[in-house]
Amino acid sequence: DAGVIQSPRHEVTEMGQEVTLRCKPISGHDYLFWYRQTMMRGLELLIYFNNNVPIDDSGMPEDRFSAKMPNASFSTLKIQPSEPRDSAVYFCASSSPVQVTYNEQFFGPGTRLTVL
Amino acid sequence: AQSVTQLGSHVSVSEGALVLLRCNYSSSVPPYLFWYVQYPNQGLQLLLKYTSAATLVKGINGFEAEFKKSETSFHLTKPSAHMSDAAEYFCAVSDPDPGGYNKLIFGAGTRLAVHP
Numbered sequence: 001d002a003g004v005i006q007s008p009r010h011e012v013t014e015m016g017q018e019v020t021l022r023c024k025p026i027s028g029h030d031y032l033f034w035y036r037q038t039m040m041r042g043l044e045l046l047i048y049f050n051n052n053v054p055i056d057d058s059g060m061p062e063d064r065f066s067a068k069m070p071n072a073s074f075s076t077l078k079i080q081p082s083e084p085r086d087s088a089v090y091f092c093a094s095s096s097p098v099q100v101t102y103n104e105q106f107f108g109p110g111t112r113l114t115v116l
Numbered sequence: 117a118q119s120v121t122q123l124g125s126h127v128s129v130s131e132g133a134l135v136l137l138r139c140n141y142s143s144s145v146p147p148y149l150f151w152y153v154q155y156p157n158q159g160l161q162l163l164l165k166y167t168s169a170a171t172l173v174k175g176i177n178g179f180e181a182e183f184k185k186s187e188t189s190f191h192l193t194k195p196s197a198h199m200s201d202a203a204e205y206f207c208a209v210s211d212p213d214p215g216g217y218n219k220l221i222f223g224a225g226t227r228l229a230v231h232p
Contacts, residue, residue, distance in 0.1 A: 004159070043160075043206065043222040056219070091159055105220065107159030 004108035006092050012114045018080040021111045024073055025094030033105060034067055034077050035091040043091075049075065082115045089113070118143045118211040122223035129230055135179075135194040137226045139207030142188065148210035149190040150220065151181055155203045163205070166190060177201070202230045 005024040013019055025032050034046040047057040052069045060067070064083070069075040079086055089112050093105040123138040141147055148167050152160040164175025171183045177200075181192045190207060207223040 042224045045219055048219075093159070104162055104165065105160075107161070109157070109159050 004092055004094055004106055006090075006108035006111050008111060009109065010112045010114075012116065013082055014116050015083055016081045017115075018078065019082045019086075019113060019115075021077040021090050021092075021113070023075045023077070023092030023108060025075070025092070026096075026106055027073070029094035029096045029106070030072065031095040031097075031105075032069060032075050033093040033095070034075070035093065035107075037089045037091060037110070038087075046077070079113075082113075084115045087113055087115050118147065118209045118221050120207050120209050120221055120223035122205075122207050122226050124226055125224065126227050126229065129197045129228070131199055131230055131232055132196050135192070135197045135201065135228065137192040137205050137207075137228065139181075139190045139192065139223060140188050141190060141207070141209045143209055149181075149183060150208040150210075151175065151179070151190075151192050152206045152208060152222075153203050154206065154225075160206060163192070197228075197230045199230050199232070202228055204228070 004026055007022045030051050033048040035043055036046055037043045044059055046059045047067045048055055049069045065079055067077045089110045091107050091110045093107045095105045119142045121140045129135055146168055150165045151163040153163050154160045163179050164173045164181055166173050166183045174180045179194045181190050183190050204225045204227045206225045208220045211219045211221045
């Protein structure tokens with residue numbers, strides 16, 4: 001299996017632009033998680049999905065952030081409009097029903113976002 | 117709410133020396149505890165997990181951790197450091213949420229440097 005795939009790996013944009021981050025989970029995994037990692041706040045869970053349905057989005061910072069999972073093999077995290085404080089590494093992770101019992105999550109390589 | 121404290125944001129050891137990374141947790145229920153490792157420019161990878169079975173848990177790459185309830189600790193050790201162990205290490209605790217899923221709460225991370 002190719003593991004969790006994220007694109008792009010790096011994104012540089014200007015303040016006010018829309019940014020879309022993409023994730024393909026491991027096949028057969030029906031839990032999908034979006035995290036944000038910054039020096040100041042560490043690793044934060046933004047939102048997670050089960051069977052394509054958002055279960056908990058309490059970590060989403062504000063209305064500028066939105067996430068979708070239109071099918072079992074694809075999810076997006078969108079920031080509109082982007083701000084410099086959104087600069088971070090964004091990780092996607094997935095898990096299966098068996099593994100989720102013990103919180104074993106498989107992480108993608110991350111997208112490093114820089115907002116100028 | 118569950119929380120994790122990692123003592124020491126940076127640890128430096130010589131190759132061949134003992135590695136000790138400290139983690140203390142706060143949990144209102146019997147916890148599941150985890151250590152994840154993040155190599156440069158990569159996502160997080162599960163090292164080992166404690167799920168209320170044996171208190172001494174062995175993981176990949178020669179790492180192990182011991183759950184000590186009386187000390188609320190889950191320190192990570194490796195008898196002999198290798199250059200390839202240089203990475204950032206995250207301790208995490210499970211946090212049950214109303215959605216029925218145990219979210220992961222991560223510590224701030226400890227960056228391990230190994231020098232010749």
